[in-house]
Amino acid sequence: MRIDILTIFPGMFAALQESIVKRAMEAGHVKIEVWDLRNFARNKHRSVDDYPYGGGPGMVMQPEPFFLAVEHLRRIDERRGHVIFLSPHGKPFNQAKAFELAKKERLILLCGHYEGVDERVRSALVDEEISLGDFILTGGEIPAMAVTDAVVRLLPGVLPDLSVREESFTDNLLEYPQFTRPAEFRGMAVPEVLLSGNHEKIRRWRREQSLLNTLLYRPDLLPKARLSEEEKDFLRQEAKRRNIDLLL
Numbered sequence: 001m002r003i004d005i006l007t008i009f010p011g012m013f014a015a016l017q018e019s020i021v022k023r024a025m026e027a028g029h030v031k032i033e034v035w036d037l038r039n040f041a042r043n044k045h046r047s048v049d050d051y052p053y054g055g056g057p058g059m060v061m062q063p064e065p066f067f068l069a070v071e072h073l074r075r076i077d078e079r080r081g082h083v084i085f086l087s088p089h090g091k092p093f094n095q096a097k098a099f100e101l102a103k104k105e106r107l108i109l110l111c112g113h114y115e116g117v118d119e120r121v122r123s124a125l126v127d128e129e130i131s132l133g134d135f136i137l138t139g140g141e142i143p144a145m146a147v148t149d150a151v152v153r154l155l156p157g158v159l160p161d162l163s164v165r166e167e168s169f170t171d172n173l174l175e176y177p178q179f180t181r182p183a184e185f186r187g188m189a190v191p192e193v194l195l196s197g198n199h200e201k202i203r204r205w206r207r208e209q210s211l212l213n214t215l216l217y218r219p220d221l222l223p224k225a226r227l228s229e230e231e232k233d234f235l236r237q238e239a240k241r242r243n244i245d246l247l248l
Contacts, residue, residue, distance in 0.1 A: 001030045001104070001155055004073050004081065005144050006066065007111040008048060010034045012141045021149055024158045032148065037111075040065040040072065049114055058115035066110060066121045073108060081106040083127045084147070085117070086140030090129030093147060095169035097130070101147070102154040109147065111140030172225040174218055176209040211235055219246060 005013060013034045016022070024030050038046040042064065049059040074080060082104050091097075101107060110117075110126065122129070132143045153159055168175040179190040193205045214221055215235055222235065232248050239246035 001102075001152075002077060002079065002081075002106045003030060003032045003109065003148055003151075004107070005032070005034045005109045005111065005148070006037050006069050007034065007139075007141055007144070008037050008113055009111075009139065009141055010036045013145060015145060016148060020158065021152050024152050024155065027157065029155045029158050030152050032152075035069060035073075037065050037069060040068040042068075052115065056115070060115050061112060061117040061121075063118040063120045063125075066117065066125060070108060070125060077106065079106040081108040083108045083110065083125060085110045085112065085122060085126040085129045086131070086143035086147070087112060087116075087122075087129045088131050088134075088136060089122075090131040092134075093130050093132055093143070093150070095150075095167075098147075098150040098154055101151045107147075107151070109140075109144045111144050113139040169221075172214075172221045173210045174213040174221070176206040176213065207231075208234065212238060215239060215244060215246070216242075219244065222246070222248060 007013070016032060016034075021030075021032070025032060037048055041048050041062075048065045049061050052058070052060045070081075070083060082101070084101075084107060086109065110121070130143065130147060132146060137143065154164060164170070179194060183190045183195065191205070193201050196202070211227075211231055211234060214225070215238055219239075227235070227248070235246060235248060238244075
């Protein structure tokens with residue numbers, strides 16, 4: 001995969017040179033390029049914004065630098081790329097979308113700033129808009145990093161398949177609790193089933209704990225999860241015992 005990121009603050013993406021994303025790049029699973037949008041501005045001050053037509057506060061990012069940048073990116077790599085604008089207008093990002101994007105050969109991420117971007121960028125250049133949620137950030141850089149991290153870790157060979165399959169949100173359930181050594185810490189013991197060596201009992205316990213965590217913290221996910229009748233009965237009993245409204 002190739003990921004190109006357009007931003008006026010390229011220094012913010014130093015975080016991508018750490019941890020799993022760095023190892024994925026070194027292993028050749030992904031190529032990530034961060035481009036300074038100001039290099040595509042055709043004025044001596046390299047400015048990429050201007051006052052909004054019709055008046056109003058703040059500045060609006062101009063269309064030309066974005067168009068020139070994307071056209072340049074398409075010249076240096078024949079893959080057209082899926083152009084994503086990180087924006088409050090976009091659909092909320094989730095694990096299902098991360099899996100979908102991880103199947104693409106190339107992503108081009110556009111980071112807005114100030115009061116937004118010229119509408120012609122959104123209408124004529126962008127394939128998809130993505131939001132991290134119903135809150136406002138100063139720009140698209142942090143969302144672009146979040147999308148990049150979430151996608152890269154799903155690429156084949158970056159992480160063990162089992163690690164990816166058992167993560168939270170993979171099947172609309174939260175992950176089960178995790179424990180490591182020591183077996184007892186400040187009076188708090190690891191559940192005995194995890195020390196038993198009985199893999200079937202451990203699997204069942206983890207599944208029940210995953211269901212329980214989702215019920216307690218994200219019950220809105222449960223209607224979308226694939227559940228057996230036995231699991232639905234388990235959840236109904238736990239919801240009744242804990243006085244939680246549950247629609248299954």
